[in-house]
Amino acid sequence: MARSLPPLTWFRAFEAAARHLSFTAAAAEIGLTQSAVSQQVKALETRLGVVLFNRKPRGLALTDDGRRLLPQVGAALERLAIATETFDLGSPDKVLTVAMSVSMAQWVVAPRLADFTNRHPGLRLRILSAIWPDDFHSAMADVDIRFGSEKQVGQGARELTPNRLIALRSPELEAPLSEAALIETVGTSEGWKSWGREAGVDGLEPTLFADSYGMALQLAVHGNGIALASELLARHALETGRLVRAHDAWIAGKEGYYLSVNQPGEAARSFEEWILGELMGR
Structure with a gap:
């Protein structure tokens, strides 16, 4: 069986970081948080079994493996961009x-x-x-x-x-915060630790991670744990009873x-x- 490829998003994060030699600048270019870019590059390094960057106090430096990978990734992304330009993605009339x-x-x-x-x-x-x-x-x-x-x-x-993050669970999940799996969305600025400070609950550690608030809500709906997610997204699920609040506390979201x-x-x-x-x- 052919070995599966790493996600395209990991390669894009690596290529942008390699051009800028900065996770922060790469994040600004591709519209993610610095943390998300850093995590995706780290995931790619783990998947490939090599170190692509030397992390320095004032920026990044490509390793030999990183220099070897960069031109191939850059060329592949350029070919994908050229290929998509052949299709008309504009809005048809009416x-x-x-x-x-x-x-x-x-x-x-x-x-x-x-x-x-x-x-x-x-x-x-x-x-x-x-x-x-x-x-x-x-x-x-x-x-x-x-x-x-x-x-x-x-x-x-x-x-x-509202741009607030709230704790949500399935009505069938009766485990308290201290015992339930906590679901957190990676690549966002606020998480369970910030929520715990606001709620006065110490020691909250997420054990299940999602790549979007939508996926976090989906996991919660099926009873996999308590999700910290956008109240805006969850409103319909709350109104229909698919989800309930696990706690009254909330924190403001830095992304929305x-x-x-x-x-x-x-x-x-x-x-x-x-x-x-x-x-x-x-």
Whole structure:
């Protein structure tokens, strides 16, 4: 059986860090946190069994293995970029294109979308799942809903609230915080330790890690533990009883979801008004 390849995201983090010789600069370029880039590079090093960077107080230095890998990764990413340019990802006429994170699409928009489509019969809607900043760029969407910090998402974007992190569990999971598995999302600035300080609960250590708030919620729904996740994403699951609060405490999220309208028009404005009313008008 052929050995599986490491995730593309690990290679992108490595290539950006190698060009900048900085995890911080790489994070700013590809729209992730410095911690997420560092973790992805470390995961790639572990997978390959080599050290790619020498970590120094004032930056990074490529090792011999890192120098050997960089041109191959750079060439592969360039070929992928050229290949995707042959496809038209623009918005067809009379189709409203909305690009958003997978978590936002699954947990916020999908459960409520019938209300919007019923209000606008005849409108064709295209939803694109996007992860990287250049995914949004290539999509040329009429509306974007991005995840990140205010600096990462750019000017003119409107924060969707509430931007709070809360503890969530399945109604069937009765184990207390001290005994349940704690689910944490990697690549975000706040986690269980910060939440524990606010709640006055010491010694909280996550044991189950997810790559997005949406995946953390999915794990919690199936009784795998208590997730610390976005209240904005969890609202519908709370309303329908799929999840319940495991504790009343909350902390503010340093990253969140931001909406921007790129192509002002009647359909785009209608979607903006609808989603803001659904999330922030209650």
